[in-house]
Amino acid sequence: MTDGFQVTMSHLQEAAGKFGAEAKAFSSAMPANGPAPVDGGSWVINDALSQVLESIGLLHTQLSGVLKNDSDGLDANYREYRSAEDKITRIVTAVVTNPEK
Numbered sequence: 001m002t003d004g005f006q007v008t009m010s011h012l013q014e015a016a017g018k019f020g021a022e023a024k025a026f027s028s029a030m031p032a033n034g035p036a037p038v039d040g041g042s043w044v045i046n047d048a049l050s051q052v053l054e055s056i057g058l059l060h061t062q063l064s065g066v067l068k069n070d071s072d073g074l075d076a077n078y079r080e081y082r083s084a085e086d087k088i089t090r091i092v093t094a095v096v097t098n099p100e101k
């Protein structure tokens with residue numbers, strides 16, 4: 001299923017940055033309370049439209065949060081893998097340079 005697919009740490013870092021940038025851009029594309037209100041010619045229509053537009057704003061904010069959360073998760077994975085690789089490198093270096101210990 002994943003034959004030939006390999007993710008490198010630089011890919012994780014790059015993906016985290018892209019998700020973070022896109023989350024910020026997406027978030028700023030619309031006000032948190034949704035698109036500007038409209039006048040439908042009747043208070044009933046205006047009330048219904050304002051509820052729909054507010055719901056759109058809430059969903060937009062939620063999706064922005066999901067994108068940011070994905071960015072944070074990718075960044076955390078990168079940091080964890082980087083730390084593990086650094087530890088392995090220190091151990092291997094210590095064994096190679098001083099095998100008696």
